[in-house]
Amino acid sequence: MKPMDIPTDVNVGLDDVMLWGVLPYVVLAVLIGGSIWRYRYDQFGWTTRSSQLYESRILRIASPLFHFGILAVIAGHFIGLVIPESWTDAAGISEHAYHIMALSIGAVAGFGTLVGVALLIYRRRTTGPVFMATTRNDKFMYVVLVGALLAGLATTLVNVFDPTVTDYRLTVSPWFRSIWIFQPDIAAMAAASFSFKLHVLWGLALFAIWPFTRLVHAFTAPLQYLFRPYIVYRSRDPQGVGAAPVRRGWAPVGTPDRDRRNIRR
Structure with a gap:
């Protein structure tokens, strides 16, 4: 189902300015500054705190499912947010075909990631030594991570069944690109549907806590291992x-x- 175009009569209030014009830069500052601080003063804690020695049977399934799923989710978000609609039109990809591919691939990637993180949580809850090694920080991180995943899957379902949903390529995507040139398009984000706004806020919360959780290990992935x-x-x-x-x-x-x-x- 084709999403609606962006409405022209959008009222931008103070809450929109704070949420879509100020908050992204606050989160970006926390993400960069927190990561630098963590790397400088807590390199010993810059780790996944692996619990593979405690249990490996479930981990052997859950970890690849989560990591490959999240990589697919990141790639999908990059394509949807960074690549303008004019580029896909120039490549000969119709709007309908693009949305079909985005929704189908996004749903599979999101569901696979959610199943992977659900197995990881089940493993932590049911395996005694792993549960004992789980901190409050880990529990809070899982809550925010699962919330962001559920919000993303909800936007996918709403985008399919709700004809009143605005097109995120005309609202969220221009706003996201405008953030990086320090000219936030607040009106575009204010015109987005509630489901997209909720998903963006969950994502901002996830990036805000990122430097202070085990997720920080993603910034130091051992890519050189592939070329050893x-x-x-x-x-x-x-x-x-x-x-x-x-x-x-x-x-x-x-x-x-x-x-x-x-x-x-």
């Missing part, structure tokens, strides 16, 4: 054990020409 070199083991000397003098441990080894040169010596 192969581990080279020392091979057996071709002359046999004891036939050549023992070389120092830091001497280069492993190439045939170098081995032959050592034999001639």
Whole structure:
């Protein structure tokens, strides 16, 4: 179902200015400043506090489901918020086709992420050692995270079944892009439907607490692990054990020409 266009008669009040013109920059300052502070003064706590040793059977399913799901959710939000409608039109993607893809892929990604986090919460609640290692900070983080996911799925359902919902590509997306050029389009966000406003507020709350929870480990994901070199083991000397003098441990080894040169010596 095609969303409605943005209404032209939008009244911008003081609450709109505070929510959509001031609050985003407050959250951004907390996110950046809190992350810098945490990295500088709490590097030991900059960790996921892994509980894999306590239980791995459920974690083996829940963790990939949550992490791959949240990556798909982030990619979907990036496409929906950053890429203007004119770009997809120029690429030959009709508005109807775009919304069908966005709703279907978004629903699958959001539902998969929600199932993953539900399994993680179930694991924490039912596994004794994991539950004992769960802090109040973790519980609060899960509440905000699940709230943001539920609000996002709710906007997806409302966008399908409610014909009065405004098009987020004409309201939320322009507002989001305007934030980064320090000219917030408050009127566009004020014209958005309530479900989108609720989802945005939940998202802002999640980013505000991000630096002070275990979610901060996302900023230091071990991406270099994907590009690590192969581990080279020392091979057996071709002359046999004891036939050549023992070389120092830091001497280069492993190439045939170098081995032959050592034999001639």
